[in-house]
Structure formats: C-alpha cells, structure tokens
Amino acid sequence: MSVLVVGSLCLDHTLFVSSLPGRGETAIAKTSLVSFGGKGANQAFAAKRAGGEVGFVAMVGDDEAGEAYREHFMEHGISTEGIISGSDHPTGSAFLGVEDSGENLIIINPGANHTLRPSDLDRRCDLFAEAEILLLQLEIPLETIAHACQLAKDHKLTTIINPSPWDDSFNTADFPCDILILNEHEMATLVNDQRWKLDSSLLDRLGIQTLIVTRGSKATLAVDGAGKVLECKPPMVTPVDTVGAGDAFTGAFAVALAEGKALEEAIHFANRAASLSTLKPGAQGATPTRSEIDSA
Numbered sequence: 001m002s003v004l005v006v007g008s009l010c011l012d013h014t015l016f017v018s019s020l021p022g023r024g025e026t027a028i029a030k031t032s033l034v035s036f037g038g039k040g041a042n043q044a045f046a047a048k049r050a051g052g053e054v055g056f057v058a059m060v061g062d063d064e065a066g067e068a069y070r071e072h073f074m075e076h077g078i079s080t081e082g083i084i085s086g087s088d089h090p091t092g093s094a095f096l097g098v099e100d101s102g103e104n105l106i107i108i109n110p111g112a113n114h115t116l117r118p119s120d121l122d123r124r125c126d127l128f129a130e131a132e133i134l135l136l137q138l139e140i141p142l143e144t145i146a147h148a149c150q151l152a153k154d155h156k157l158t159t160i161i162n163p164s165p166w167d168d169s170f171n172t173a174d175f176p177c178d179i180l181i182l183n184e185h186e187m188a189t190l191v192n193d194q195r196w197k198l199d200s201s202l203l204d205r206l207g208i209q210t211l212i213v214t215r216g217s218k219a220t221l222a223v224d225g226a227g228k229v230l231e232c233k234p235p236m237v238t239p240v241d242t243v244g245a246g247d248a249f250t251g252a253f254a255v256a257l258a259e260g261k262a263l264e265e266a267i268h269f270a271n272r273a274a275s276l277s278t279l280k281p282g283a284q285g286a287t288p289t290r291s292e293i294d295s296a
Ligand code: RIB
Pocket: 010, 011, 012, 036, 037, 038, 039, 042, 093, 094, 106, 108, 139, 243, 244, 245, 246, 247, 283
C-alpha cells in the first residue's frame, strides 16, 4: 500500500443556490445532491483515482449510511478493512451550500467520526506497517491524530497533515509531521501573521521538511528542505463547485510523492487534479482519474 489515510467520512447533503444566503436570510435551492464526502474519505478516494494503492481507517455508525459507504469504497477498489463500525453515534454527515460562483459553506455533524479512538488505530497497526505515506486531516479527535503521528514515526512513514478544518489547538509540536499542506487562511492562522512569507526559517520553526500553501486559482507556494521556494500555477478553469478541491490536491500529491516525483512535479500533478475536481458538482464524484490528470 502506498498511502494510508486515517480520517473522517460523511454523507454530504448539498444545496445549489444562485447566491449563498447571509445570516437570517433564506435562499431557494435550484437543485440538490446527496453524495459521499468527508475530508478523510475524499482524500483516500482522490489518492485511489490518482493511481495510488490506498488504505483507509475511519469510524462509521451502525446505520444505512455506514453500510452504503462501505459498499461505495468496495465498488471503487478501496479496502474497507480499516472501516470500523460499532459507534453508538450515526455516520457523519455534512450540510453544504454551493453558489453559482463555485463558493461554498459547510456545516458538519461529525457523529461517529468523533468516536475514532487511539486504541482503534492500535488494532489496525498492520495497515501502518504496510504503508509508505500517512495522510491526516482534522475531522477526527485530536488525540487520535496525535497517536497516528506517533504510529507513523514508529513505522517510519512520511506523514502529511492537512490541518483542515482548522482547529486552534493544532500545532506541529504536538502533531509531528514531515509535510504540511494548508490553504492561505490556515497558514496565516498557524503562523499568526496575515502577511506571512515562505522561507526556510519557517520549516525550522515548525519542525517540518516541506510546507505547501494552496491558494485557489493563484499559484501554489511551497518551501522544501533545502529552503527552495516554489511557485506552481494551477491550470485556469471556470469552477462549478470547489468542494473537495483541497482534498483532490492532497490525495493526488500523496500519490505523486509515493511514486518518487520531485516536489515541483508532484505539486503540478496535484494542482491539475484539484482544478479538474472543480468542474463537476460534489466532492468524490468530481475527482479526476489518473489518465484525466495526466492529460490535463
Ligand atoms: O473538504 C470537503 C469536505 O468537507 C466535504 O465532503 C464535507 O464532508 C466536509 O467534510
């Protein structure tokens, strides 16, 4: 297995509107979609579509949604041996609004995702032993993420954290990793500086090897272990739905890294996957295949 994802899964309920309502306002939807989502599952799915061999550890409720998710992953060739049931909470769900410009807002009901415990990972140590790269996000309990970082260290994996959705308790001292992938707003919060600039001193300060900052349609910025700063422009597209674009980037990046691509090439590969993922509605349903990424 090349990439192990430990994270969340949700059933996404999306309403498409002309314009997102403000507080206290009501909007009438043009159409709606129920689809498979959750940042962990989206990244696992994106990594699989990008050509990776993927393992996934997550918690579902004892309900139809959990069963449907298991079947969905089996259909797409993603191993479900790490999907645990038995939580007394329902499978996670997310409620999304997407407007014509492609912008979105999301409210998550974590449900079973918040009952994934460190001890659940100990029972899946075999998956850590088989993997090269561990991929983490922040939709499961922080103590479970910290434990996953420790298991990854024990098994000498490269750990990538995508600290999203942002949690003020996140820091790289308590969640040691090799690579951070975050968006520009998360970056400003992490370093407590709206006018942040990438340089190698940041890597020393954060104790990481590589820092990657995605910026939507603007160039992705990165600084590598040698202190080299990269600027990689994503392809120009007209997005219809940006939900899951960050997940498509992260999943594809992990696969490129596992394949031994150099950092710049891996970022271009991930940028192409993320841009393509904005051209269709929904998170996973919009995730490009390997051949689509290669020919973009
Ligand atoms: O990153 C997009 C995802 O965030 C959605 O699929 C939704 O489930 C939320 O977790």
